[in-house]
Amino acid sequence: MVIFANDSLHLIEINEEGKRLFNFNEEIALPYSVSDFIGEELTKKIKEHSKKITEKPFSLGVSEIYDKNGKEIYLDSYIQKTKKGKSFDYLLTSLDVNYQVLAKNQEINANLQLRALYNRIEKIQEIERNRVSREIHDELGQVLTALKIRISLFGRKFTRLSIIEVDDELIDILGYINNTIKTVKKIALELKPVRIEELGFSDAIRWYVQDFSKKSAIKYKLTLKQNDDLLSEDLTTTAYRLIQESLTNVAKHSKAMKVNISIRTINEKLKIEIADNGIGMKFPIIFSKDSLGIIGMKERVNTANGTIRFLLGKLSGTRVIIDLPIKN
Numbered sequence: 493m494v495i496f497a498n499d500s501l502h503l504i505e506i507n508e509e510g511k512r513l514f515n516f517n518e519e520i521a522l523p524y525s526v527s528d529f530i531g532e533e534l535t536k537k538i539k540e541h542s543k544k545i546t547e548k549p550f551s552l553g554v555s556e557i558y559d560k561n562g563k564e565i566y567l568d569s570y571i572q573k574t575k576k577g578k579s580f581d582y583l584l585t586s587l588d589v590n591y592q593v594l595a596k597n598q599e600i601n602a603n604l605q606l607r608a609l610y611n612r613i614e615k616i617q618e619i620e621r622n623r624v625s626r627e628i629h630d631e632l633g634q635v636l637t638a639l640k641i642r643i644s645l646f647g648r649k650f651t652r653l654s655i656i657e658v659d660d661e662l663i664d665i666l667g668y669i670n671n672t673i674k675t676v677k678k679i680a681l682e683l684k685p686v687r688i689e690e691l692g693f694s695d696a697i698r699w700y701v702q703d704f705s706k707k708s709a710i711k712y713k714l715t716l717k718q719n720d721d722l723l724s725e726d727l728t729t730t731a732y733r734l735i736q737e738s739l740t741n742v743a744k745h746s747k748a749m750k751v752n753i754s755i756r757t758i759n760e761k762l763k764i765e766i767a768d769n770g771i772g773m774k775f776p777i778i779f780s781k782d783s784l785g786i787i788g789m790k791e792r793v794n795t796a797n798g799t800i801r802f803l804l805g806k807l808s809g810t811r812v813i814i815d816l817p818i819k820n
C-alpha cells in the first residue's frame with residue numbers, strides 16, 4: 493500500500509491496494525486524515541519520528557492496523573519525505589506482512605513434526621534425568637557418605653567418651669544432617685518449576701522477565717494489563733511457557749538490544765506480544781520441521797484453541813503475537 497500525505501498528515505493520494513484494504517472508493521480529497529486509514533499506532537509512530545524522517549526510506553517497523561472489516565492486519569512500513577517548495581509531503585509505503593503470519597497449524601507434514609517433537613521431549617527428559625541423577629549422586633551422596641563415616645567413627649569410640657565429648661560429636665553430626673537437608677531442599681527447588689500459584693501469574697512473569705534480562709543483558713519493557721483472577725491455571729501455565737520459549741529464542745537468536753513484552757486481555761482473549769528489535773526471523777523457518785521450539789509453541793497454542801503469529805518485519809526484528817481464549 494502506498495499513501496501520499498501532506499506535512500500535516502492529510503491524505504493526498506492512496507493507491508489501489510490501499511483503497512481495497514480500507515474499502516475506499518470515493519474521490520479522494522484532502523479532508524481525510526491519514527490516521528483514518530492507518531490507525532493511531534502507525535500515525536503516532538510517524539509523528540514521533542517526524543524529525544528523523546528524511547528523503548530516504550525510514551523504517552517504522554511492523555504496526556497493527558484494522559482493515560475495512562475491523563480485522564487486524566500487520567503492515568511493515570517505510571516512510572520518506574518528498575520536497576515540495578519550502579514544505580514537504582510524506583510518502584508512506586506499507587508492506588502487508590500478513591502472508592508471513594501464521595495462524596493455526598496447517599502444515600502438511602504435521603505428523604512428522606509431531607514425531608520430532610516427541611523425540612525432542614524425550615531427549616530433554618533424558619538430559620534432565622541425567623542432571624538430577626548426577627546432582628543427587630554428587631552432592632547428596634557426598635554429604636551422606638561423610639555422615640556415615642562420622643557416625644561409624646562415633647560408634648566405635650562411643651563408650652570411651654565423656655558426656656561433653658559425646659555432646660560435641662552430636663553437634664558435629666547434626667551439622668552434617670543440616671547440610672544434607674539444605675542440599676535436598678536445593679535439589680528440590682531446582683526441579684520445581686516456578687510456582688505460578690505461589691507468586692501469582694503477574695509476579696511470576698515479572699520475576700521471569702527480570703531474570704531473563706539480567707542473564708541476557710537485553711533490556712525490556714513489560715506491560716501487564718490483564719486480570720489474573722480471570723485466568724485459569726491451565727491458561728497461565730500455557731502463557732508462561734510460551735513467553736519462556738519466546739524469550740529464550742530472543743536471547744539465543746535475535747541479537748536484539750531490547751524486547752517488549754505485553755500481556756493484555758481483549759475481547760475475552762489473552763493477548764501476548766513479544767517484540768524484539770533484533771535481526772528478524774527468516775520466513776521459511778517457522779514452517780520447518782526442524783524448528784522444534786516453534787512447533788512446540790504451536791502445539792501449546794492449538795491445545796488452548798488459540799492462534800499464534802510470527803511477524804517478520806525486515807529491519808524491525810521479530811514479533812510473536814499469541815491470542816488465547818479465556819474460557820471459564
Ligand SMILES: Nc1ncnc2c1ncn2[C@@H]1O[C@H](COP(=O)(O)OP(=O)(O)O)[C@@H](O)[C@H]1O
Nearest residue numbers: 741742745746772773777783784785786787810
Ligand atoms: N527472536 C528471534 N529472532 C531471530 N531468529 C529467531 C528468533 N526466534 C527464532 N528464530 C529462528 O528460528 C529458529 C527456530 O526456532 P526454534 O524452533 O525455537 O528452535 P531453536 O531455538 O531450538 O533453534 C531458530 O533457530 C532461529 O534461527
Ligand SMILES: [Mg+2]
Nearest residue numbers: 740741785786
Ligand atoms: Mg527455541
